Amino acid sequence: MNEGKICFEKGDYACAINKYEDAFNSITGRDKQIAEINLSRAKLCLKWLNEANSAFSQKNFSVAKELYQNILNENPKDEFAQIRLEECKKASTYLRISKNSLTFTSSGVAQTINIQTDATSYTIENKPSWVVITKNEGYISVSCNVNQDEKNRSGSIIIKAGNQTNTISINQLGKSPEVVFSISNQNIVLESPAAETVLIDIKTNDENYQITGLPYWITFGKKYPTWFSLYFQENKNTVSRKSAFKVVAEGKEIIVNAYQPSRDRIGNSSANQNSTTYKKSQSLKTRCFNCPKTKDSWGITLGHSNLIFDPLNQKPLQGINYRNGFQFGLRFDPLFKGGFGLNTGVFLTGYSNIISSNSSSNFEIDRLEFSIPLHLEYRLNFSKWFNIFAYAGPRFNSFSQPANNQTVQPATVDYGAGLRINRIQFNFGKSLNVGDFREFSNIGRKTSTYQNLLITMSYMF
Numbered sequence: 001m002n003e004g005k006i007c008f009e010k011g012d013y014a015c016a017i018n019k020y021e022d023a024f025n026s027i028t029g030r031d032k033q034i035a036e037i038n039l040s041r042a043k044l045c046l047k048w049l050n051e052a053n054s055a056f057s058q059k060n061f062s063v064a065k066e067l068y069q070n071i072l073n074e075n076p077k078d079e080f081a082q083i084r085l086e087e088c089k090k091a092s093t094y095l096r097i098s099k100n101s102l103t104f105t106s107s108g109v110a111q112t113i114n115i116q117t118d119a120t121s122y123t124i125e126n127k128p129s130w131v132v133i134t135k136n137e138g139y140i141s142v143s144c145n146v147n148q149d150e151k152n153r154s155g156s157i158i159i160k161a162g163n164q165t166n167t168i169s170i171n172q173l174g175k176s177p178e179v180v181f182s183i184s185n186q187n188i189v190l191e192s193p194a195a196e197t198v199l200i201d202i203k204t205n206d207e208n209y210q211i212t213g214l215p216y217w218i219t220f221g222k223k224y225p226t227w228f229s230l231y232f233q234e235n236k237n238t239v240s241r242k243s244a245f246k247v248v249a250e251g252k253e254i255i256v257n258a259y260q261p262s263r264d265r266i267g268n269s270s271a272n273q274n275s276t277t278y279k280k281s282q283s284l285k286t287r288c289f290n291c292p293k294t295k296d297s298w299g300i301t302l303g304h305s306n307l308i309f310d311p312l313n314q315k316p317l318q319g320i321n322y323r324n325g326f327q328f329g330l331r332f333d334p335l336f337k338g339g340f341g342l343n344t345g346v347f348l349t350g351y352s353n354i355i356s357s358n359s360s361s362n363f364e365i366d367r368l369e370f371s372i373p374l375h376l377e378y379r380l381n382f383s384k385w386f387n388i389f390a391y392a393g394p395r396f397n398s399f400s401q402p403a404n405n406q407t408v409q410p411a412t413v414d415y416g417a418g419l420r421i422n423r424i425q426f427n428f429g430k431s432l433n434v435g436d437f438r439e440f441s442n443i444g445r446k447t448s449t450y451q452n453l454l455i456t457m458s459y460m461f
Contacts, residue, residue: 013043013049016042020038045071064088095159097159097166101168104170105173119164130172181203181249182204192261200229205249206250217233218230238262240260293381294420297332298330303326303456304327306322306323308449323351325349333377340377340378344375347373350365350367350369352364366401395413414432424458424459427454
């Protein structure tokens with residue numbers, strides 16, 4: 001049996017099997033039992049070794065790693081298994097990142113990128129000098145030095161894990177050009193003693209500008225980054241009135257003179273009052289803040305999603321078990337005044353059984369999801385041809401696996417953002433699972449990420 005032990009420790013399990021079989025056939029008693037045990041160990045290690053080598057040659061490193069570790073648990077002196085195990089640890093079958101590009105303002109505030117890999121470590125290369133990266137478990141934090149130039153700048157970083165690489169493009173906007181502090185009217189002269197609202201445009205880099213020194217008969221109205229309003233009370237006196245106040249911003253001040261005539265002619269004043277009030281009301285009506293500039297609320301939608309939660313078994317999916325989803329539907333985005341609106345529609349998503357690029361399965365849609373989202377959104381309507389928006393809200397789902405006649409009603413909460421260019425709208429979002437509508441009382445008690453990526457493109461009409 002000593003010869004079998006020597007072969008076993010060298011990792012020559014075929015030799016060890018032959019030696020242990022010879023010993024088993026030639027001895028008796030307790031030694032025969034020991035030989036039988038050693039023979040079983042040698043056969044098991046040989047089986048593991050063949051399976052591990054096959055998985056390694058197919059670059060299925062996660063399986064190979066587990067099998068080589070099983071061999072070393074039985075035979076810690078197997079040098080070949082030790083070497084192969086280290087090679088498996090350094091190799092990687094997949095590397096996934098949550099974002100392929102980042103865009104920063106001139107201030108360069110940090111953003112995060114989630115990283116998933118089965119490699120024991122990853123490296124970051126090709127980093128521009130103005131980019132700052134902090135590595136953490138499962139994600140990296142990326143920020144930029146303040147861009148003091150008005151020109152945009154761009155670069156990229158490369159993330160490597162084993163034999164996998166991903167490139168992330170990085171863009172940083174230049175600082176905004178300096179705006180000369182000014183206002184549209186420094187001498188306000190009213191034509192009537194009637195009450196009136198006056199609008200004044202302002203140009204400044206300081207959004208926290210102040211209006212100080214207003215007389216009692218002038219009230220500060222609305223304030224926005226590019227304009228503000230003042231309300232002049234009716235002058236019921238027989239003496240005209242005038243005053244001055246200051247607009248303060250960027251450590252500077254502009255003096256504004258204001259004049260309002262007296263009510264010395266009641267008849268004319270009344271006529272002027274009606275005329276002026278009508279003109280101003282018309283002027284204010286044309287200034288509808290952030291109102292929608294397009295009526296295209298319906299859209300045909302195509303999309304892709306990444307499902308990382310199994311609603312049939314109510315548990316998260318792991319790693320390469322994530323499912324790819326392909327979505328089709330009818331979108332309805334009614335838009336209201338002030339930038340508010342709804343983000344809803346009816347959508348059908350099919351999830352494929354292709355769970356990784358190394359899968360040998362045939363492509364097949366084996367899970368279906370019918371969903372109706374009901375999201376509240378807010379849009380910044382820059383023009384008829386361009387706007388950006390953010391949205392959040394619940395989504396009602398019916399998820400099924402037709403082959404097994406299984407159907408559940410997962411409750412999810414979605415959130416995300418998007419933009420519309422002419423008639424093309426893009427939505428980017430994520431969703432959380434908050435329970436099942438069949439167990440309504442338990443909704444919200446436990447949450448888990450449902451889809452870590454949902455991208456859709458819609459043609460609006």
